[in-house]
Amino acid sequence: MKSYKIALIPGDGIGTEVLACSWSVLTEASERFGFRLESQTFPWSCDYYLQNGRMMPDDGIEQLRAFDSIYLGAVGWPARVPDSVSLHGLLLPIRKAFDLYVNSRPHRLLDGVEGPLRAGSFDILCIRENTEGEYSGAGGRVHMATPNEVAVETSVFTRRGVERIIRYGFEMARTRKRRLASVTKSNAQKYSMVFWDEVTDTLAAEYPDVEVTRYHVDAIAARFVTHPQTLDVVVASNLFGDILTDIGAAIQGGLGFAASANLNPEGGVPSMFEPVHGSAPDIAGRGIANPLATIWAGALMLEHLGEASAAQAIVKSIEDVTRQRLVRTPDLGGQATTEEVAQAVIAAL
Ligand code: ATP
Numbered sequence: 001m002k003s004y005k006i007a008l009i010p011g012d013g014i015g016t017e018v019l020a021c022s023w024s025v026l027t028e029a030s031e032r033f034g035f036r037l038e039s040q041t042f043p044w045s046c047d048y049y050l051q052n053g054r055m056m057p058d059d060g061i062e063q064l065r066a067f068d069s070i071y072l073g074a075v076g077w078p079a080r081v082p083d084s085v086s087l088h089g090l091l092l093p094i095r096k097a098f099d100l101y102v103n104s105r106p107h108r109l110l111d112g113v114e115g116p117l118r119a120g121s122f123d124i125l126c127i128r129e130n131t132e133g134e135y136s137g138a139g140g141r142v143h144m145a146t147p148n149e150v151a152v153e154t155s156v157f158t159r160r161g162v163e164r165i166i167r168y169g170f171e172m173a174r175t176r177k178r179r180l181a182s183v184t185k186s187n188a189q190k191y192s193m194v195f196w197d198e199v200t201d202t203l204a205a206e207y208p209d210v211e212v213t214r215y216h217v218d219a220i221a222a223r224f225v226t227h228p229q230t231l232d233v234v235v236a237s238n239l240f241g242d243i244l245t246d247i248g249a250a251i252q253g254g255l256g257f258a259a260s261a262n263l264n265p266e267g268g269v270p271s272m273f274e275p276v277h278g279s280a281p282d283i284a285g286r287g288i289a290n291p292l293a294t295i296w297a298g299a300l301m302l303e304h305l306g307e308a309s310a311a312q313a314i315v316k317s318i319e320d321v322t323r324q325r326l327v328r329t330p331d332l333g334g335q336a337t338t339e340e341v342a343q344a345v346i347a348a349l
């Protein structure tokens, strides 16, 4: 029997609540589909930081390296630990150490969920570059606090970085409708985004079966709202992907559904799977957080591990639950608990 080693990082607030319930869905799926999930839980969180002065031990990355995947709830509790500390002490080091350069987010409006749009169908896979671009951190400020002050933030786009993310976009397009949207702002940004377009065109020659369209980010943002059915896989830089995935999450019904995979497609290191939402201190501890985003992230994890049938069954079960509109957490207008929703998904399985 195949067996996978999963590192669980519940984190803070509702992260701990949604991860525990979601894990029970995954273990149920593993029994149904004939594979084994072994887990070890790491208590790295803001509580851990307040006790130990760091978000994880010095050898934390080395401890994680032995696992097939990392499954994370949510990390951060701004009232007690600044986000800069929690982010830079845990999530960013993991992303960096394992070179998780793909941030993949499926945005699909499930049956029974009311999104803000009238358009019924919404099914887009956003591929965001996760390591460089506008968030490279290069830049500086001169003449600080004077009228002549200048702040410069430099985007860094490397051929290796751009090629590998666009190539991943093409590969994903091949698994779906063979339609790729490449996002730039090359009419206004004449170096980096022109470069991105060139790389897109070069790779397009290798994927003659995929229809590629270049969009400017402002135009595609509007298209998400007006003609989403014309989009399938969308590949974008770090900043543009960040913004577009927030639009995507909103249209699919909000944070309760938005799942995220931080991937190194070449493998050999653990990839990381998490809901997009944070620790939600306002509702933490009450057992009413919506676990569907985390369960969906778990499905992405199983898919990445090669358990596609189990992954599909979980997503289908999530949709069975939303379609029936019976068991819903308060964010969706219901009164069910986190646990009850997870149990409903297990029953649908
Ligand atoms: P972060 O800085 O970590 O992104 P945030 O400040 O954006 O966090 P979240 O923790 O994502 O905030 O929460 C934003 C709002 O959405 C809060 O009101 C929260 O209660 C709600 N929310 C987030 N996730 C869920 C969930 N799974 N179920 C129900 N409500 C949620």
Ligand code: MG
Pocket: 278
């Ligand atoms: Mg946020």
